[in-house]
Amino acid sequence: MSKQMKTLKDIIGKKINEIGGYIIKSGPGRQLVSVVYHSRFFKLTSNRIYEMMDRKLLEEVRKHKLPEHIAIIMDGNRRFADGLGLDHNTGHLLGRDKLDEVVEWCFSEVGIKVLTVYAFSTENFRRDDEEVSAIMNLCAEELEKGVNDPRVHDNKICIRVIGHLKSLPKEVRNAAKLIMNHTKNYDKHFFNLALAYGGRQDILQAIHCIARDVKNNRLKPEDIEEEIISSYLYTKGLPDPNLILRTSGEERLSNFLLWQAAHSDLYFSDVYWPELKKGDILKAIRTYQQRQRSFNN
Numbered sequence: 001m002s003k004q005m006k007t008l009k010d011i012i013g014k015k016i017n018e019i020g021g022y023i024i025k026s027g028p029g030r031q032l033v034s035v036v037y038h039s040r041f042f043k044l045t046s047n048r049i050y051e052m053m054d055r056k057l058l059e060e061v062r063k064h065k066l067p068e069h070i071a072i073i074m075d076g077n078r079r080f081a082d083g084l085g086l087d088h089n090t091g092h093l094l095g096r097d098k099l100d101e102v103v104e105w106c107f108s109e110v111g112i113k114v115l116t117v118y119a120f121s122t123e124n125f126r127r128d129d130e131e132v133s134a135i136m137n138l139c140a141e142e143l144e145k146g147v148n149d150p151r152v153h154d155n156k157i158c159i160r161v162i163g164h165l166k167s168l169p170k171e172v173r174n175a176a177k178l179i180m181n182h183t184k185n186y187d188k189h190f191f192n193l194a195l196a197y198g199g200r201q202d203i204l205q206a207i208h209c210i211a212r213d214v215k216n217n218r219l220k221p222e223d224i225e226e227e228i229i230s231s232y233l234y235t236k237g238l239p240d241p242n243l244i245l246r247t248s249g250e251e252r253l254s255n256f257l258l259w260q261a262a263h264s265d266l267y268f269s270d271v272y273w274p275e276l277k278k279g280d281i282l283k284a285i286r287t288y289q290q291r292q293r294s295f296n297n
């Protein structure tokens with residue numbers, strides 16, 4: 001499209017928005033918009049439109065090299081709940097349901113090999129006891145359910161819970177051990193759930209283990225290279241994340257995968273985690289692919 005055409009399109013678009021805004025702001029206009037917005041017809045139509053757009057985007061994404069490892073900072077459960085007048089624990093519940101969907105999109109639809117999600121940081125323990133215990137119950141429930149979930153076994157998903165497991169409640173620790181044990185031989189997909197996780201703590205525990213191995217003559221100090229350090233981290237044996245996605249408009253790493261993120265592409269989405277759509281994930285992957293193209297050219 002030529003530059004003039006693009007400018008004309010922008011001007012017309014702006015005018016339409018202004019007129020639309022004027023109609024919506026008027027009393028009857030507002031009522032009409034509300035009736036249309038809440039109608040079954042509107043919902044069905046917009047769902048159809050989203051489906052069509054997703055299908056097109058998925059086709060596009062599949063034509064190019066996929067990121068092998070996607071890591072996600074799931075953020076915004078409480079703000080999403082606040083916006084709807086719901087309590088925070090309901091926000092976390094909706095966040096848990098979203099995770100279920102995202103795992104399915106990434107593994108079954110897109111074909112991503114490794115997915116790591118930041119569910120609970122070492123800093124999150126500072127939240128009030130009632131909220132921490134509600135989140136921990138959700139985590140235990142989710143991990144227990146996963147043990148017998150046919151999707152885990154049919155798709156051969158190796159599940160690891162990464163983080164300072166000793167600081168987790170017993171139920172979560174036991175459920176984590178169980179699912180890790182049941183899925184340890186799978187290698188089609190890898191799913192890492194970061195719980196009680198901190199990037200600095202990950203590096204620190206690696207340093208402790210390296211020091212122990214040096215002391216026991218299992219490792220020579222002069223042999224410590226980058227690959228050796230990577231092999232002592234919680235994500236050992238897996239590639240570093242190619243793409244890190246964070247929801248909710250915050251643009252920080254918040255102590256997530258600090259060592260592993262050295263060369264990762266970062267993508268920040270304005271939507272709160274529970275409202276993330278398949279199209280948002282696809283857009284993030286497509287952006288990554290386009291950035292790779294310009295980076296490699």
Ligand code: FPP
Nearest residue numbers: 074075076077078079092095096119138139
């Ligand atoms: C992020 O939003 C959510 C958390 C830090 C807590 C737990 C994550 C989930 C419930 C999703 C995955 C669930 C399971 C069970 C693995 P926030 O609470 O930081 O919200 P805010 O940014 O709006 O305050």
